Amino acid sequence: MGDAGSAHKVVCNACPVLCQISEGRTGACDRWGNFNGVLTRVDPVVLFKKVTGTAGEITGFLESPEWDGGVVPEAPVFVSGVGSGTTYPDYKPAPFIVSSRHAGVDMVTVVTEGIFSYCSFKVKIDTDRWLGPEQATVRCRGEAVGHVTTAEYGSQMLSLGGVHHLTGGTKKEGRVTCELMMDLGNRKPVELEIESGARLSIAAGRAPIVNGVEEKRMRVGCGSATIGIFAQQWHGHVDEVVVVDDHITGVLTEHQAGRCLGMPASGIKIKGKKSTPGRYFQVAKPGTGWGGTDIKNPLSIVTAFDPKVARPGGRILMVSTTGEDAEFFVLDEQLKMIPAAMPERVRAVVERIGENCEPALTTVLFLAGAGGSLRAGVTDNPVRLTRSIKDLLVNVTCGGAPVYVWPGGGITLMVDVTRMPENSFGSVPTPAIVAPIEFTMRLPDYQALGGHMDRVRAVEDVLKNERVRVLSWGDLNPWPMGRGAA
Ligand code: SF4
Secondary structure: OOEEOOOOEEEOOOOOOOOEEEOOOEOOOOOEEEEOOEEEEOOOEEEEEEOOOOOOOHHHOOEOOOOOOOOOOOOOEEEOOOOOOOOOOOOOOOOEEEEEEEOOEEEEEEEEEEEEOOEEEEEEEOOOOOOOOOOOEEEEOOEEEEEEEEEEOOEEEEEEEOHHHHHOOOHHHHHHHHHHHHHHHOOOOEEEEEOOOOEEEEOOOOOOEEOOEEOOEOOOOOHHHHHHHHHHHHEOOEOEEEEEOOOOEEEOOOOHHHHHOOOOOOOEEEOOEEEEOOEEEOOOOEOOOHHHEOOOOHHHHEEEEOOOOOOOOOEEEEEEOOOOOEEEEEEOOOOOEEEOOOOHHHHHHHHHHHHOOOEOOEEEEEEEEOOOHHHHHOEOOHHHHHHHHHOOOOEEEEOOEEOEEOOOOOOEEEEEHHHOOOOOOEEEOOOEEEEEEEEEEEHHHHHHOOEOHHHOEEHHHHHHHOOEEEEEEOOOOOOOOHHHHO
């Protein structure tokens, strides 16, 4: 690849920027360089060696010191798109089209680094704390890079990056968005600010930090679910439980769980809109206090006790959906809630709420469209690739990680970046994101879909003639050859 340029320069033609690279230097993306007058991909292509019984963590990708350049080992190998390079304009075949034999089946893997303009990151942040209103703009270094999207169960969701921020705004917005996306994909921490909302520090696979405080627990469920889970364990030890939650605040004796247990009403009245018995919406504003509300003092949501129903001495627990906030009260003669020492049996259930909370994590999914010209690197009839993927004849992976391909038109895929090798993502200054992608199928299926058969190379040839970095395959991801070779 690469054209001869002016003296001592080579022209990189791996993307539309067409850098002229001087001897010993790299191009604008630092992915290609001029070494001894030859355009060379700076990083070696990543190759996986299947070793069973290794740890299932991504850190189980173990780098071997060197490949001896000789025979293919007994363990199967898979050539990934990481470090494979790109072909532009896309009518050229992909950089690696590799044949190998697995479980007695002739397979082929088409390997490339896709350049994606239409791509984004969907970020799931396990927290009940209020991060900002839906649709609020998310900023990085002052630039708009995404927005808050629909909250999910126990998690707040962000949509970051995307074509409009990459190329639809100012140059600075595009550059900052591109850097942010690359960092997110490469599991580095990024700092974000949500308009009228929280400051965040997030990294894939790590606990989110909201307004400088590291989140520890994901809620066990909404307030109603918490009542349902623990009602029986509270029964006999308390006369009322209020589980404070930004979504549904639960009141045990009104809730169906309390009724089924035959618990008498406590007479408590709380703020908020009653949804169904024992389930209240909007008891407070969203915030970073109890259960994702702005409550600092739980008594602020209790309006009164019905004197006809309540009785002095009533034992009341107020608790959040993670168990991190909990207070115990006893009603005095005037039916006022007086703080009291929490009985051991009650504390044990509060602790069990905490025990049942999963660790709060940040999950980062890369979402990208591979249904465009990238397909021409695979076949001269691109729609056949799309159809073959939908027909499950082709297994699509990103850096060996399994992807979910959306139904409907195109090849819109999603992949968990923590299942990909570290530093899988790059960028080019157009700006766009570079990410590895592999298409694996049986060799006859590749021929049938119009594949570039004259460019198929045996894996032995790749091993002998290319610079490769060998990682051991852990048990985290299914072996990409599995589908066709099984
Ligand atoms: S930005 Fe990178 S890929 Fe694009 S032409 Fe320059 S060196 Fe090549």
